[in-house]
Amino acid sequence: MTSHFPILGYDVGGTKIAASLMMSNGKVLATERFDNKDTDPAEMLARLADSGARMIAGAGFKNSDIRGIGVSTPGPADIPNGIMTRPPNNPKWRNVRINETLSNALGIEAIMENDANAGMLAEWFFGAGRGCRDVIYLTMSTGIGGGIIAAGHLIDGTGYYGGEIGHTVIDLNGPECGCGMHGCYEAFCGGRAVALRLQKELAGRPDHAIVKAAGGNVTDIDFMALETAVRQGDAYACRVWDEIMVRNAQGIGILINALNPEKIILGTIAWAAGDLFMEPLRKYLPRFCWQVSLDGCEITTSALRRDIGAYAGPAIVLNHLYEKGLYDPFVQS
Ligand SMILES: [Zn+2]
Missing domain, CATH: 3.30.420.40 (ATPase, nucleotide binding domain)
Structure with missing residues (x-):
């Protein structure tokens, strides 16, 4: 072994x-x-x-x-x-x-x-989630994918649709999501949804800070252009960022109260933005989950970052062997 x-x-x-x-x-x-x-x-x-x-x-x-x-x-x-x-x-x-x-x-x-479950397994076996029995990974990229390890096992669910945290409806009156529902967590905070929102709201505003950060074309606005404008102190960008962070706290707060994880690992947008992301998240989380659960949960960013894809496939194999009793991540280094 x-x-x-x-x-x-x-x-x-x-x-x-x-x-x-x-x-x-x-x-x-x-x-x-x-x-x-x-x-x-x-x-x-x-x-x-x-x-x-x-x-x-x-x-x-x-x-x-x-x-x-x-x-x-x-x-x-x-x-x-x-x-x-x-x-x-x-x-x-x-x-x-x-x-x-x-x-x-x-x-x-x-x-x-x-891919979201595979990302969770990659962080669990090789990254920030090593040794945890209750840990959640959120991809935080163009969409918000989720992988959940609860009581030491990946939650696939009965039809392999478990962990679809990004499609938890957090506002009945929210924007339409790519999945067809309205007000999903991803529809507020996914990179693609945020870009589409900004492109719509800034149509005809070529001199806006966010459009300039995107290179001058409204249709090229992405999450990074928003982040750049926030760092420049643009008032509209800061307001949108703050709204997004309240929604992130709402989505993550639900997970903390539902599963009482010891760790939540956040992917791309979170590690790319750093404190700009983590500080407001920590500020707003107490509105959406119990302090006692929050106190026991470390909120961190991906250790594998842009290499996570290389570890994802091998981690799937390790989890398969683990579930068959042929490998133990809690014993092996
Ligand atoms: Zn959805």
Whole structure:
């Protein structure tokens, strides 16, 4: 149980795919990246399998040494059957049987998880969540994905839709969300939703600080342009930022009272903005959860940051082995 072993992972995004071979202790042996724009799925899967075989041989292993292939995928997907059903940004990928194809090509079992759960597992095994039994990860990127470890296990739910924290409705009168509901947490705080809101509200205002921060075009406004204008002290940007932080506290406060986690790990937007994000979040949280639960919860940012994708696939394999009783993250380093 104490020796380390090699695992293979793929982080399949809408536009990029990362492949990684690493040891179970987090030592990275090899990584490769692929552009996934306008690619044919059969051709891409063949390239991914070749990449896996190349990395395994390059590290001096045989395929039979590899304890599993972890596949991190954006939703929607048929997780238990390892099928990517309809990934965003790539219309050619419809009902692609990823697990079966990679598994047959390499002779290694493949396991799939959605990308937010895979991010949680990556932080749990290799990052800021190591050793925790009750910990939550929020992606805080274009959308707000969530992964929950409760009582030492990942919460997949009965249909593998567990952890969809970003689609908790926090205001019945809120903006429409990409999922079709109104007032989801993500519709207030997701990077894409915030950008669309600003683009609408600043139409016809080319000299506004946020538009200038985006390079002059209203349609190029993104979350980073907002952050830049906030740091410049623009009054409108600061007001919007404050509204977003109240909503973040609301979404995260619900989690703290519902699950009483020892740690909450926040992804991209939070670590990129730093104290500008964390200070107002901490200020507003007592409005939305009990102080006693808040006192026991460390709120922190991702340790793996932009490398999280490389750890996501291998972490899926470790969790699979853990749930089968073949690996113990609480004993091994
Ligand atoms: Zn939604």
